[in-house]
């Protein structure tokens with residue numbers, strides 16, 4: 318079985334794979350989905366999501382999200398992305414960014430973000446996942462484990478339902494997990510690092526990133542929800558972020 322998997326990886330790599338490098342952290346990654354396919358899926362999933370979502374009627378808060386988002390987006394330097402920012406009326410403590418720059422912030426997270434800098438922490442963290450192609454990496458892993466059938470879909474159509482399911486799972490989109498997408502621990506730390514860099518580039522106070530994660534820790538201790546276990550341990554995360562803030566702050 319293991320050999321089959323190796324051949325499959327080589328085959329998929331030859332057909333659709335590429336070695337990419339994450340921005341800022343410069344980590345090499347192998348992905349089996351092109352940036353164009355990823356963006357197309359992001360776009361169609363976003364449209365679908367918005368059809369069923371309740372847009373916030375709070376014009377001031379919506380404009381605030383857009384203003385902060387635009388600044389972070391500019392720092393991300395992705396002219397190929399068509400950025401969009403929407404505030405959704407929903408109590409979940411959640412936010413996400415789909416490939417191509419489609420960002421959603423839930424009203425539930427506003428109570429935890431005490432100022433623009435903390436909101437910038439959330440948005441830049443989510444944008445970091447997208448520009449580092451974490452979803453594409455996860456999707457590629459799932460393609461390997463689910464076999465050739467999926468590869469067929471990659472080649473035939475990015476909108477094939479099976480392919481879409483993998484996309485939704487990989488990006489945590491469509492799940493009701495709350496509090497941002499549960500990526501792996503290493504992806505979370507990487508998104509923290511890239512996010513803080515983007516925050517600084519955009520002119521936000523990176524010290525507030527530490528405060529935001531402290532607020533999150535407090536909010537979690539009140540809610541005791543299971544999905545938090547998929548995220549890095551809070552104390553480790555806060556410690557790492559504090560170190561990053563200090564390091565980046567000196568530059």
Ligand SMILES: [Zn+2]
Pocket residue numbers: 442446497498500504505508
């Ligand atoms: Zn995350």
